[in-house]
Structure formats: C-alpha cells, structure tokens
Amino acid sequence: MIRIENVTKQYKGSARPALNSVSLDIEKGDFVFLVGTSGSGKSSLMRLMLREDVPTSGSVHVLGENLVGIPSRRIPYFRRRLGVVFQDFRLLPNKTVAQNVAFSLEVIGKSQGFIQEAVPDVLRLVGLDGKADRLPSELSGGEQQRVALARAIVNKPALLLADEPTGNLDPATSQDIMALIERINLNGTTVVMATHDRGIVDRLKKRVVELKHGEIIRDEVGGTY
Amino acid sequence: MKYIISEIRQGIFRNVSMVISVVLVTFISLTFVGAASLLQMQIGQMKTYWYDRAQVAIYMCSDVSPADACPQGEASDDLKAAVEAKLQSDTLSAYVEKFYFENHEQAYATFQEQFKDNAVAKYVTKNQLNETFWVKLNDARDSKIITESFTGVAGVEEVRDQRSYLDQIFSILNAASLAAIGIAVLMLFSAALLISTTIRLSAFSRRRELGIMRLVGASNFYIQLPFILEGVVAATIGSILAGGAVLAIVQFFVQGYLAQSLPFTSFVGLADGLLVVPILIGAAILLSAAASGLAIRRYLRI
Ligand SMILES: Nc1ncnc2c1ncn2[C@@H]1O[C@H](COP(=O)(O)OP(=O)(O)OP(=O)(O)O)[C@@H](O)[C@H]1O
Ligand SMILES: [Mg+2]
Numbered sequence: 001m002i003r004i005e006n007v008t009k010q011y012k013g014s015a016r017p018a019l020n021s022v023s024l025d026i027e028k029g030d031f032v033f034l035v036g037t038s039g040s041g042k043s044s045l046m047r048l049m050l051r052e053d054v055p056t057s058g059s060v061h062v063l064g065e066n067l068v069g070i071p072s073r074r075i076p077y078f079r080r081r082l083g084v085v086f087q088d089f090r091l092l093p094n095k096t097v098a099q100n101v102a103f104s105l106e107v108i109g110k111s112q113g114f115i116q117e118a119v120p121d122v123l124r125l126v127g128l129d130g131k132a133d134r135l136p137s138e139l140s141g142g143e144q145q146r147v148a149l150a151r152a153i154v155n156k157p158a159l160l161l162a163d164e165p166t167g168n169l170d171p172a173t174s175q176d177i178m179a180l181i182e183r184i185n186l187n188g189t190t191v192v193m194a195t196h197d198r199g200i201v202d203r204l205k206k207r208v209v210e211l212k213h214g215e216i217i218r219d220e221v222g223g224t225y
Numbered sequence: 226m227k228y229i230i231s232e233i234r235q236g237i238f239r240n241v242s243m244v245i246s247v248v249l250v251t252f253i254s255l256t257f258v259g260a261a262s263l264l265q266m267q268i269g270q271m272k273t274y275w276y277d278r279a280q281v282a283i284y285m286c287s288d289v290s291p292a293d294a295c296p297q298g299e300a301s302d303d304l305k306a307a308v309e310a311k312l313q314s315d316t317l318s319a320y321v322e323k324f325y326f327e328n329h330e331q332a333y334a335t336f337q338e339q340f341k342d343n344a345v346a347k348y349v350t351k352n353q354l355n356e357t358f359w360v361k362l363n364d365a366r367d368s369k370i371i372t373e374s375f376t377g378v379a380g381v382e383e384v385r386d387q388r389s390y391l392d393q394i395f396s397i398l399n400a401a402s403l404a405a406i407g408i409a410v411l412m413l414f415s416a417a418l419l420i421s422t423t424i425r426l427s428a429f430s431r432r433r434e435l436g437i438m439r440l441v442g443a444s445n446f447y448i449q450l451p452f453i454l455e456g457v458v459a460a461t462i463g464s465i466l467a468g469g470a471v472l473a474i475v476q477f478f479v480q481g482y483l484a485q486s487l488p489f490t491s492f493v494g495l496a497d498g499l500l501v502v503p504i505l506i507g508a509a510i511l512l513s514a515a516a517s518g519l520a521i522r523r524y525l526r527i
Pocket of ligand 1: 011012014018036037038039040041042043044045
C-alpha cells in the first residue's frame with residue numbers, strides 16, 4: 001500500500017534535512033499514527049505520500065504508483081484514489097456543506113446523478129444529515145472537520161491521510177472524530193494520521209511510528225505516545 | 226460544463242475593470258493591425274494599378290536644357306528621327322508596346338491643363354517644355370533597357386521612368402504601414418501581459434478553490450480551462466470590436482470618403498476587410514490562449 005525507502009528530504013536553504021533516510025512499509029488496512037515533536041518531519045512525510053512534494057533522494061510508492069517518477073498529468077488521477085484531511089479543514093467558505101462535498105466530485109467529472117446520491121449518503125455517515133445547507137461559518141469546528149472527512153471519503157478511497165485532524169478540536173469532539181476515522185478504517189480504508197494528541201494514541205493502541213529530527217526512532221504495533 | 230461556464234462568468238464579473246481593459250487593449254491593438262494590413266493591401270493594389278500605367282519618358286533637348294547634356298541646344302528633327310528609329314528597331318520593339326511623340330504645343334497644352342490654377346502657368350513658354358517620347362512598355366519592369374539605350378544619346382536630355390516617382394510615394398506609404406504594424410506589435414505585447422496579469426489575479430483570488438481542486442484530484446486541464454477561456458473570451462470580444470472598426474473604416478472612410486474624392490484610384494473594399502476580420506479574431510484567440518495558458522500554468526506550478 002505504502003512503501004517508503006531511504007527517503008531524504010532536504011528543503012532548500014535549511015541546514016538539516018527534514019527527513020533523513022526514512023524507510024517505512026504500511027500494509028492495506030493498517031492504522032498508523034505518526035508522532036513526534038514539532039518539526040520532526042511528520043507533515044513533510046505526509047506531503048511526500050500525497051505527491052505534493054518529491055524527496056531529495058529515495059523512493060516513495062503509494063497505491064502502486066511510483067511517486068518519484070509519476071508524470072504530472074497522472075498526479076490528479078492518483079489523488080482521486082486517496083482522501084486527505086488537515087488541521088485547518090480547508091472548506092470553501094461560500095459554499096454550503098453539501099456543495100463543499102459536491103464540489104470535490106464535480107471537479108473530477110462525476111455525474112450529477114452520482115453526486116445527488118453520494119452526498120446525502122456520506123453526510124449521514126459522518127452524522128451531518130440535516131446540516132447540508134449550512135455554511136461552514138455556521139458550524140462548530142468538529143462539524144467542519146466532519147465535512148472535510150465526508151469530502152475525503154465520499155470517493156471511497158483506499159487510503160486516508162490525516163495531518164493533525166483533531167489539532168483544532170477539544171478532547172470530546174476529538175473523540176467523535178476519532179470514532180469516525182476508526183469506522184472508516186474498519187471499512188477497509190488504510191489510515192495514516194499525524195498527531196500530537198497523547199490521549200488518542202494511548203487509547204486506540206494502534207501502530208505508532210515516532211519521528212525525531214527527521215528519523216524514525218520507534219515503530220511499534222499497539223504502541224503508545 | 227456547467228461548472229466551467231459559471232466559473233468563466235464569475236471570473237469575468239470578479240474583475241470587471243481588468244477584463245474591460247483587456248477588451249480595450251486588444252480592440253485598439255488589433256484595429257491597428259487591421260488598418261496596417263489594409264494599408265498593405267492598398268499599396269499592393271495601387272502598385273499593380275499604377276505600375277501598369279507607368280511610362281518611360283525620353284525628354285529631348287530644348288533651348289533651356291543644361292549644356293552638359295545638350296551641347297547642341299534644341300534637338301534637331303534628325304536627332305528626333307534617330308530616336309524614333311531606334312525605338313522601332315528590332316532590338317527594342319520587342320519590349321515596347323507603343324510610344325508617341327509629344328511636341329512643344331502638346332506639352333504646353335498638357336502643362337496648362339495640369340497647372341490651371343497655378344501662377345507658374347502664366348510664365349512658362351512653349352519652348353521651355355521638353356518635347357518628349359512617351360514609351361509604354363509591355364512589362365514596366367523592363368524600363369532599364371530604355372533608360373540605358375537612350376541615356377547620353379545625342380539630343381536626349383534625360384530618360385526618366387515614372388515608376389521612380391511612384392516608388393517614392395509607395396515607400397512613404399510602406400513606412401507608414403510598417404510603423405503602424407510596429408505600434409500594433411507593441412500593443413499586442415502589452416495586451417498579452419495584461420491578459421496574463423488578469424489571469425494571475427483571478428487565480429490568486431480563487432487560490433483556496435484551486436488548492437482544494439488539486440487536493441481532490443481535479444485534472445490540470447479542468448483547473449486551467451476556465452482561466453484560459455476567461456482570457457480568450459475577453460480578447461475575442463476585443464477582436465470582434467476591432468473587426469467592426471476595420472469594416473467601418475473601409476465602408477465609411479475608404480469607400481465613403483476616399484473613393485469619392487479620388488475617383489480614378491481603386492481602393493480596398495469590404496471584401497478585403499472581410500478577409501482581415503477572421504485573421505484578427507484568430508490572432509486574438511491564439512494570443513490570449515497562449516498568454517493565459519502560460520500565466521495559469523506558471524501560477525499553478527508554485
Ligand atoms: N516548505 C518548507 N520549506 C523549508 N523548510 C520546511 C518546509 N516545510 C517544512 N520545513 C522544515 O522541515 C522540518 C520538518 O517540518 P514538518 O512540517 O514536516 O514538521 P512536523 O513534524 O509536521 O511539525 P508539526 O508537528 O509542528 O506540524 C522543519 O524544520 C521545518 O522548518
Ligand atoms: Mg505538521
């Protein structure tokens with residue numbers, strides 16, 4: 001599903017590499033927490049898996065694609081096969097909840113018929129039925145993250161990448177979101193999630209990969225923070 | 226498709242003033258291009274028309290001719306007969322379509338006619354005007370043969386190809402149309418820059434949407450198309466206006482005014498104008514598509 005081999009990422013103008021010779025294998029159906037202090041390279045690693053960036057050296061394979069050699073016109077089609085959520089939700093402020101989810105389907109050319117069926121379904125799944133016509137500004141942070149999750153999974157992706165999805169939420173709301181992500185994982189979607197939330201990691205007892213100064217210092221199944 | 230059309234409409238309304246300036250700049254620059262190409266066509270037409278009628282004049286010596294060309298003074302009948310015989314000779318008659326001799330009386334009559342309202346007509350006398358052999362060639366480009374055969378011949382003051390006067394006029398017209406094309410190219414360049422700035426602003430104001438589109442895997446073509454079409458729509462409106470302006474110039478200025486005041490010259494007509502219009506529109510579409518395509522591509526790469 002994901003195979004990262006000897007990846008080094010050196011940003012221009014910084015002395016130390018953000019990632020230093022990182023290797024990581026993630027199997028289908030896995031649930032992996034990426035932990036580590038701020039600046040340890042979690043987001044850098046996620047960006048490589050999303051093909052938002054390429055490594056300075058090493059290879060990245062995700063969903064069977066070689067992300068170092070992939071031609072740029074194939075990148076959009078690669079991204080359609082995975083879902084992404086971020087700390088800052090990334091919703092369109094002038095579109096309603098339903099329109100936000102529908103937008104992501106429209107721009108990849110899905111038919112109106114498909115959209116009209118899929119959007120209410122996925123909103124029900126994330127517990128937002130009845131709020132379809134609200135604007136993001138009329139929602140709580142947790143609800144906004146549900147919209148982002150709905151958008152990420154509406155295409156039934158094989159892989160969900162989540163970079164601190166609970167970073168802006170209070171503990172109770174974080175738990176709801178985590179319950180949702182666990183459910184998505186139980187349905188067969190591989191989940192990679194970067195987080196600072198000790199409580200969540202300790203409670204879920206999943207595989208934990210810890211980064212420090214751009215190197216993996218721990219990779220433990222059923223681990224804690 | 227619905228999305229793309231609504232995006233273009235939004236894009237155009239979002240920065241109306243920029244779009245209007247793109248429309249105006251393409252309008253004005255393409256009007257220049259159109260006018261310059263019409264002028265080129267006009268020059269071409271006038272060249273064929275006038276070159277065809279151009280003659281070579283063999284001016285015979287008169288009383289007042291300068292002594293170095295005409296040491297013997299007024300050309301005698303013998304000398305005139307010699308020139309005439311040479312024009313009829315086997316070597317030259319192949320090139321000559323026809324020629325006629327204009328004596329002092331005829332030259333004076335023509336002069337009085339041409340300078341009717343000019344004071345000089347009162348002072349000139351018959352003998353001051355050259356007697357002339359007017360030679361019409363089969364092909365006006367062969368004038369050199371006549372010039373070389375008769376320059377320096379006894380009794381000939383000067384041989385002159387009328388085309389040399391025409392060439393001066395045409396080179397002035399040509400320079401004018403080249404200047405117009407030069408200005409047009411500069412303006413087209415600024416139109417291209419303006420289009421790419423407009424597109425980049427438009428992309429900047431939509432950067433949130435663009436980021437999300439990239440994240441969920443919208444294809445580059447799908448992302449770029451609305452921006453490119455936004456530029457193309459604006460430039461096409463400008464080019465259609467320019468086409469209208471060019472046709473109006475042909476119809477009202479050239480045909481309505483110039484052709485009336487100079488009835489013996491043939492001018493470019495609506496048919497020529499209609500030939501230019503699709504070229505202008507095509508140029509606008511190509512230019513704006515290239516400019517906005519490059520602009521959005523560079524913006525999205527960052
Ligand atoms: N675009 C960039 N250009 C230059 N340096 C960068 C860039 N992005 C990240 N870095 C650097 O790379 C290192 C790792 O950053 P990264 O964002 O991966 O950390 P992180 O583990 O996600 O941190 P956080 O927990 O705060 O999100 C940091 O030192 C950061 O300054
Ligand atoms: Mg981060």
